[in-house]
Amino acid sequence: MKMNKRIGVFFCTCQGKVTEKVDYGLVTSEIRKLPQVEYIGESSDLCCQTERELICRKIAEKKLNRIVIVGCVKPKQERQFKELMKEAGANPHLLFLGDILEECCNVHEKGALCTFKALEMTKMAVARADKLEEVHYDKIPVNRTVLVIGGGLAGIETALESAARGFKVILIEKEDKLGGRLSRVNTIFGTDRIPAFLLEDKIAAVTLCSNIEVWTTTRLIDLDGNIGDFTAWLDTNGIVTNINVGALVIATGVQTVFCPVKYGLSISGNIIGLMNFERMLAEGKDFNYKRISMVVGKNTEAYALPFVIAVKNAVLIRKKFDAAVNLFYTNMKVSGDNWEKLYSEARGLGVHFFKFEDELEISLSQGEIAISYEDPFIQGKIPGSYKIVSDYIVFPEELVPAEETEQLTSILKIEIAPSSFMSVDNVHILNESTSRDGIYLVGSCQYPGFVNEIEMSAKIVAQDISRRLNADIVEVELTQPYVDAAKCVVCLTCYRCCPHGAITIEHGEHYKNLYRSAARMNPLACRRCGICAAECPGKAIQMPDYTDDQILAQLEAMEV
Amino acid sequence: MNHNYQPKIVVFTCENSGWLALKHASALGLLIPERVEFIKLPCSGKVDLLYLLKALEKVDGTLVIACQKENCKFLKGNLRAEQRVNRAGKLLKEIGLEEERVRIVYLAANMEHKFAETVQNFYDKIRELGPNRGKVMK
Numbered sequence: 188m189k190m191n192k193r194i195g196v197f198f199c200t201c202q203g204k205v206t207e208k209v210d211y212g213l214v215t216s217e218i219r220k221l222p223q224v225e226y227i228g229e230s231s232d233l234c235c236q237t238e239r240e241l242i243c244r245k246i247a248e249k250k251l252n253r254i255v256i257v258g259c260v261k262p263k264q265e266r267q268f269k270e271l272m273k274e275a276g277a278n279p280h281l282l283f284l285g286d287i288l289e290e291c292c293n294v295h296e297k298g299a300l301c302t303f304k305a306l307e308m309t310k311m312a313v314a315r316a317d318k319l320e321e322v323h324y325d326k327i328p329v330n331r332t333v334l335v336i337g338g339g340l341a342g343i344e345t346a347l348e349s350a351a352r353g354f355k356v357i358l359i360e361k362e363d364k365l366g367g368r369l370s371r372v373n374t375i376f377g378t379d380r381i382p383a384f385l386l387e388d389k390i391a392a393v394t395l396c397s398n399i400e401v402w403t404t405t406r407l408i409d410l411d412g413n414i415g416d417f418t419a420w421l422d423t424n425g426i427v428t429n430i431n432v433g434a435l436v437i438a439t440g441v442q443t444v445f446c447p448v449k450y451g452l453s454i455s456g457n458i459i460g461l462m463n464f465e466r467m468l469a470e471g472k473d474f475n476y477k478r479i480s481m482v483v484g485k486n487t488e489a490y491a492l493p494f495v496i497a498v499k500n501a502v503l504i505r506k507k508f509d510a511a512v513n514l515f516y517t518n519m520k521v522s523g524d525n526w527e528k529l530y531s532e533a534r535g536l537g538v539h540f541f542k543f544e545d546e547l548e549i550s551l552s553q554g555e556i557a558i559s560y561e562d563p564f565i566q567g568k569i570p571g572s573y574k575i576v577s578d579y580i581v582f583p584e585e586l587v588p589a590e591e592t593e594q595l596t597s598i599l600k601i602e603i604a605p606s607s608f609m610s611v612d613n614v615h616i617l618n619e620s621t622s623r624d625g626i627y628l629v630g631s632c633q634y635p636g637f638v639n640e641i642e643m644s645a646k647i648v649a650q651d652i653s654r655r656l657n658a659d660i661v662e663v664e665l666t667q668p669y670v671d672a673a674k675c676v677v678c679l680t681c682y683r684c685c686p687h688g689a690i691t692i693e694h695g696e697h698y699k700n701l702y703r704s705a706a707r708m709n710p711l712a713c714r715r716c717g718i719c720a721a722e723c724p725g726k727a728i729q730m731p732d733y734t735d736d737q738i739l740a741q742l743e744a745m746e747v
Numbered sequence: 748m749n750h751n752y753q754p755k756i757v758v759f760t761c762e763n764s765g766w767l768a769l770k771h772a773s774a775l776g777l778l779i780p781e782r783v784e785f786i787k788l789p790c791s792g793k794v795d796l797l798y799l800l801k802a803l804e805k806v807d808g809t810l811v812i813a814c815q816k817e818n819c820k821f822l823k824g825n826l827r828a829e830q831r832v833n834r835a836g837k838l839l840k841e842i843g844l845e846e847e848r849v850r851i852v853y854l855a856a857n858m859e860h861k862f863a864e865t866v867q868n869f870y871d872k873i874r875e876l877g878p879n880r881g882k883v884m885k
Contacts, residue, residue: 296780716789718790721794733788742757
């Protein structure tokens with residue numbers, strides 16, 4: 188049934204702030220002439236409770252089905268008025284707010300033009316309100332299983348956290364056992380726990396937990412669908428199985444590449460990578476009274492991890508083996524919790540810190556390493572450089588994304604950041620989210636992280652998954668763009684341009700076009716940007732609240 | 748040229764940048780020419796070629812305010828808006844109008860002074876160009 192449009196326009200003077208510059212008398216007398224306008228109300232403060240009750244009453248009394256509120260629009264007010272519409276039993280999307288105060292009064296000087304603009308804005312608002320459509324809620328069944336890719340600390344931690352929130356978890360790992368890189372680490376900065384024991388405990392917890400399934404030697408080979416309803420194809424030793432999951436967590440981590448060639452050195456027994464050094468310490472190698480040089484610089488300084496590990500180990504070997512430690516650095520990045528303290532401790536223990544600028548001359552002779560060093564601060568004042576001789580030299584390895592990261596991102600349809608790690612969508616909203624809803628990054632797959640950071644991310648992600656998939660059936664407002672199947676020619680333009688991979692092509696006899704198929708925007712995955720609606724060559728896609736009709740009507744109502 | 752000539756402009760603003768910049772400008776009381784209309788969109792990527800051309804049937808210039816490049820909330824919305832604005836410019840040129848009547852500007856939400864300045868500059872520019880010869884008279 189098509190209902191007659193009865194528009195109610197409510198003016199708010201915002202306690203006289205609007206009427207200071209705009210003559211509402213003139214505006215209302217003009218608006219009254221519009222045929223669709225059924226009721227005009229004016230008030231000094233629409234935000235107050237009595238006025239809200241009045242609006243409710245008027246909606247019922249005059250059978251208003253479109254409401255225009257003219258005054259100021261702050262997000263808070265917008266929410267309040269939407270609530271009000273619900274209270275009055277109307278659809279909150281049948282409301283249009285014209286921001287006279289901020290768009291007109293505050294930015295213009297008092298005068299006839301200002302009133303004229305207010306009138307015009309009200310007319311445009313009425314024209315737009317005339318075309319407003321209702322938006323309803325829908326209930327969508329979702330799958331409450333989480334697929335965690337990567338069995339390192341990040342993966343294990345997320346699996347445990349998700350399982351604790353009542354989700355079924357499938358944890359896949361490409362190696363034949365869980366553990367990841369943490370098993371090769373000697374100590375964790377910030378805790379006294381030994382990594383091997385920590386991991387053992389976690390792995391035991393995973394195996395004990397009935398909600399977690401562990402699939403080793405398994406990798407993800409394909410993915411389809413959207414949040415709440417992903418289909419993942421998994422390859423276990425050549426056997427392909429497909430499973431349905433609700434959300435994915437990527438915890439693939441980093442890999443290290445050791446290249447002493449950068450410093451003109453070849454691989455030799457006393458040239459050690461930082462992670463390797465860490466492992467040697469864990470295995471109990473003796474460094475008693477040795478002279479050890481560490482060099483942090485040259486492309487290894489993009490992340491804070493190498494600095495902290497280097498300083499941590501410098502402190503450790505200084506204490507344990509009484510070794511002479513020289514730490515060469517270009518920049519010292521100690522900007523985290525307690526890192527500065529660690530740095531001062533190292534200084535206090537007698538670790539020698541040397542700042543260098545670009546080049547260090549390192550030469551290897553008879554099992555000894557000689558570094559010729561020139562202090563940049565006293566350069567030129569003291570002639571020549573001096574030599575530092577040591578038994579071992581330690582470089583941090585390059586930190587690069589884990590193998591197959593590129594393949595994985597193309598399967599997942601997510602972005603790669605300039606650092607070649609996986610890209611986080613918006614650091615201001617959620618540091619772990621990707622451009623696709625339901626796919627999260629935990630741990631070192633976005634950048635090399637620390638244990639405490641990983642533990643925190645795992646909690647955040649588990650929490651966000653339980654927020655999104657809070658029940659077997661979730662309720663969602665259908666404000667996502669919709670497709671007119673009769674106009675859709677399945678050109679895939681929207682499918683390709685959607686930045687969130689939220690569009691799928693659906694097939695069925697009920698689509699009344701030549702192809703019996705049409706694009707569909709997933710209401711859970713869509714983030715309502717409207718790019719598809721604007722890009723659609725056939726104008727088959729319309730976005731609720733911003734349909735072409737509405738905006739063109741608004742333009743049409745404008746005075747020349 | 749008529750010195751009293753006042754052009755009319757439509758500004759399509761992204762609600763994550765231009766719209767907020769407008770709110771901040773209004774909070775500071777910065778002045779914007781009166782004959783400028785603002786239309787809010789969820790992302791500058793929602794700017795349709797149709798909106799730009801339909802608007803130009805009635806007004807003298809259209810301005811699109813998008814987020815800074817590589818800073819779009821929806822990854823590439825502003826780049827898509829840019830392409831559409833370029834396309835609109837080309838179409839205008841083809842029918843013998845000035846391309847400058849449609850323009851895209853990249854702003855952040857906290858650049859309210861730049862916002863007011865940009866709108867004013869665009870207004871002045873359109874004023875120099877004179878009335879839009881492509882207006883549809885009804």
